[in-house]
Amino acid sequence: MALPPSPQDVEPAAPSRRELNKAATRQAITDSALELLRSKGPGNFTVEDIADAAGISRRTFFNYFGSTDAALASIVHGFLDNAIQQLRLRPAEEPMLESAQAALMALADPKAVAPLAELFTLTQQSPLMSHTELEAWDHCRTQVFTIARERLAGTPGEQDELYVHALAGSIMSCGKAAMEVWFSRRGPDLTPGSLAELRQLLIDAMALLGAGFNTTASPSATRSS
Amino acid sequence: MALPPSPQDVEPAAPSRRELNKAATRQAITDSALELLRSKGPGNFTVEDIADAAGISRRTFFNYFGSTDAALASIVHGFLDNAIQQLRLRPAEEPMLESAQAALMALADPKAVAPLAELFTLTQQSPLMSHTELEAWDHCRTQVFTIARERLAGTPGEQDELYVHALAGSIMSCGKAAMEVWFSRRGPDLTPGSLAELRQLLIDAMALLGAGFNTTASPSATRSS
DNA sequence: GTGCAAACTTGCACGTAGTGTAACAGCGTG
DNA sequence: CACGCTGTTACACTACGTGCAAGTTTGCAC
Numbered sequence: 001m002a003l004p005p006s007p008q009d010v011e012p013a014a015p016s017r018r019e020l021n022k023a024a025t026r027q028a029i030t031d032s033a034l035e036l037l038r039s040k041g042p043g044n045f046t047v048e049d050i051a052d053a054a055g056i057s058r059r060t061f062f063n064y065f066g067s068t069d070a071a072l073a074s075i076v077h078g079f080l081d082n083a084i085q086q087l088r089l090r091p092a093e094e095p096m097l098e099s100a101q102a103a104l105m106a107l108a109d110p111k112a113v114a115p116l117a118e119l120f121t122l123t124q125q126s127p128l129m130s131h132t133e134l135e136a137w138d139h140c141r142t143q144v145f146t147i148a149r150e151r152l153a154g155t156p157g158e159q160d161e162l163y164v165h166a167l168a169g170s171i172m173s174c175g176k177a178a179m180e181v182w183f184s185r186r187g188p189d190l191t192p193g194s195l196a197e198l199r200q201l202l203i204d205a206m207a208l209l210g211a212g213f214n215t216t217a218s219p220s221a222t223r224s225s
Numbered sequence: 226m227a228l229p230p231s232p233q234d235v236e237p238a239a240p241s242r243r244e245l246n247k248a249a250t251r252q253a254i255t256d257s258a259l260e261l262l263r264s265k266g267p268g269n270f271t272v273e274d275i276a277d278a279a280g281i282s283r284r285t286f287f288n289y290f291g292s293t294d295a296a297l298a299s300i301v302h303g304f305l306d307n308a309i310q311q312l313r314l315r316p317a318e319e320p321m322l323e324s325a326q327a328a329l330m331a332l333a334d335p336k337a338v339a340p341l342a343e344l345f346t347l348t349q350q351s352p353l354m355s356h357t358e359l360e361a362w363d364h365c366r367t368q369v370f371t372i373a374r375e376r377l378a379g380t381p382g383e384q385d386e387l388y389v390h391a392l393a394g395s396i397m398s399c400g401k402a403a404m405e406v407w408f409s410r411r412g413p414d415l416t417p418g419s420l421a422e423l424r425q426l427l428i429d430a431m432a433l434l435g436a437g438f439n440t441t442a443s444p445s446a447t448r449s450s
Numbered sequence: 451g452t453g454c455a456a457a458c459t460t461g462c463a464c465g466t467a468g469t470g471t472a473a474c475a476g477c478g479t480g
Numbered sequence: 481c482a483c484g485c486t487g488t489t490a491c492a493c494t495a496c497g498t499g500c501a502a503g504t505t506t507g508c509a510c
Contacts, residue, residue, distance in 0.1 A: 018478085018486070046466065047468090048466085131356035138359055162430060166403070170394075173391065173395045174394065174395060177390035181387045213322070215388065285460070
């Protein structure tokens, strides 16, 4: 491997050297994969290319990821895991839609969306969204489902599975819709104005969902930058 | 191939011999794939197995499908294409949610859901939903998006992309949620009572969406079989 | 029917994906 | 330092997916 001692850290909660090495290798893989995506374009490089660029063997790559797609999708996973984390620390009494909106708002900052935005712009011309990317969103959906089920466990109405499944799926769809619209409008633009528009889109998307898509009475803000 | 003249047909709209042969081969592939899924379980058979069972060469298999997954996902594709077809022949003035509900109701009959139900029961224990299956749902989502956009093209409110994207995604999520709940409750049960429950679930799911998931005022029917 | 062109199937070869295995190197601890 | 544990590496092997150059079937005109 190409990673000597490397004395400087940020996380005070991961002391073990092994943990650090693994994290560093993981990062090196995704970095190399993203770099190759930039330089050669989607589908024009192999696992061996990534392994070479990351300074590891082909076999080791597969100890971390199951495919090139998976390595790139880890960016999406990282973003969505972050969102789940934000969602978990919302108060349980808060309505789900508001929690979701708040959690997403917290992620509308450059540091969080930058990798995602670049990945999207680099892969959007190719066959839509890659397999593994869709899987990442679906995985997040199941997590939202779990959170929603925990929250509604003891509520009066005895909410059934349908409610929770449909709610979780719709929240994901609306969040995804907001990001897609934002990407299609702004591309890789990360200026404050652009991010403000993203936040507004997220608010609007959740509002649409909460209103059952009955916009006949609310022709309000849809663009705000 | 294992398909001589084969004099009997059903479709009077596909005259060409080539078309018939291709359709028959395609069907033979999916049949063989499903049969192998039944007998050997997911992931325990190869493309060559399918090709042998279908009486074609491995190379020809790849002329029809890109992977074993894709061959099996064609079942999902078939179902969803059918749904899109139903959706398209709804009046354009009808609200989208009602159209979606009506289109889905039309598919709650044994002949349409049987293959889907079997596929679900055979693959649900393995890693959730396969890549290609998710892709099929996403492909359907883009079609719903297109239909919704066409409908709302000239409406007063000047609906923007966000509305259409979020709506299409939410409709798909709720339809999928209804089917998932149904499968988890009933498994491969295709009795009239079970199908009635599916229909009720679809109605309920669309109602939830139309009400913005505000069920505080409507503790109405969620199970009806 | 005969001949021809287009469409389809097939076998072959090749590069890549992904996995099992066993030897090897780095880390943590006594 | 030496030992056990964890992670890396090389190697071998099966299966995937595709380009290519045959061979075969179908549609069509004569």
